[in-house]
Amino acid sequence: MITQVPGKIYVADQRGVVENSHFRRQSTFSFGDYQHAYKEPVGRLYGLNEETLARGHEVELPVAQDSYVVVLPITGTVAYSIGGAHGTVEVGTVFTISAPAGTLLRLRNPYAHELISFLHLWVRASTPLTAPAVGLATVFEELPENELLELVGERTQDRAPTQFQLPFSFSLCRFMGRQEAVYQVKQKGSQLVAFVLAGAFELESRLLHEKDALALWEVEAIELEALSNHAIVVLLELWP
Numbered sequence: 001m002i003t004q005v006p007g008k009i010y011v012a013d014q015r016g017v018v019e020n021s022h023f024r025r026q027s028t029f030s031f032g033d034y035q036h037a038y039k040e041p042v043g044r045l046y047g048l049n050e051e052t053l054a055r056g057h058e059v060e061l062p063v064a065q066d067s068y069v070v071v072l073p074i075t076g077t078v079a080y081s082i083g084g085a086h087g088t089v090e091v092g093t094v095f096t097i098s099a100p101a102g103t104l105l106r107l108r109n110p111y112a113h114e115l116i117s118f119l120h121l122w123v124r125a126s127t128p129l130t131a132p133a134v135g136l137a138t139v140f141e142e143l144p145e146n147e148l149l150e151l152v153g154e155r156t157q158d159r160a161p162t163q164f165q166l167p168f169s170f171s172l173c174r175f176m177g178r179q180e181a182v183y184q185v186k187q188k189g190s191q192l193v194a195f196v197l198a199g200a201f202e203l204e205s206r207l208l209h210e211k212d213a214l215a216l217w218e219v220e221a222i223e224l225e226a227l228s229n230h231a232i233v234v235l236l237e238l239w240p
Contacts (some may be wrong), residue, residue: 005204005219008224010039012211015050022057026050028195030124032061042215043191043238044167047122050074050211051107054117058108069097069105070152070170072234074197076116079108083132091117092140094151094170098125098133119220119234121193126167126239143174146226148181148235167239175199175226175233184221189240192216194224199231 002080015026016034021199025032028048029038053059057077058071071078080087082097082105089095099105109116115202138151153169169186194203194214201208203224216222222231 001016002235005216005222007204007206007214007216008042009206010213010215012209017029021222022054023059024052026057026211026221032199040194041124043240044124044126045121045191045193045236045238046124046200047120048193048195048213049122050117051120052117053107054115055109055111055113058106061101061105061107061120063099063101063105065101066127066129067101068101068123068125068166069099069167070119070121070123071095071097071107072119072121072172074105074117076114076118077110078116078118080134081106081108082134085132085134087134089137092142094140095134095137096152098129100129100131103132114200118144121170121236123168123236123238125165127165140172143172143232145223146173146175146179148173148183153186153237168235171199171235171237173233173235175201175231177226177231179193180223180225182221182223183220183235186237187239188220191221191238191240192219192220193236193238194222195234195236197234198231199226199228201226201231201233203233 031047078089148171
């Protein structure tokens, strides 16, 4: 008898939507103005958002608790500012910001004529944060095929200009159809969250379509198989 790993699927078309003429945010979990009784955080992860910004506009995101924010551009460049720090994040880069409670993160579209879209993920810090810190960026020219690439985590922290005590890892991969992979959990008791950025996957016997998410508990390793070409998955491991 096959025992299924405990988990929960978050379907893409059931994401919360907050929008106006300048932006559109689709939230997998309760976040900001979108609140839902059954969309609670998964472990340390309390924000998994896809944002679209109109030309020249920005969103202001108050930080309620000490957090790390991961920004992944999908189309276009994202400009950010927090405290006295500011800069840009381009496509092909994953960027992590250390954001203490009480600060304000601004994310802006620097283009005069184009929309941009990006993911921003919010992870509760494991230790108190005293000041904003930025600069933990991982650049990838092209995603490897059929192999999960760790972009944020234990293997990347030694490249950071400031010391980040990250309580999670962030991996990304592009798969061709019917290709498989196994992800081994790095720390016992971790929770895993997968988010399908493009295509479709079967992950631990669950079918996931584009922009679906899956949270898993009590897991030591997971198996995933791409069901379409150029399928892209984001995988977070959240330390206990």
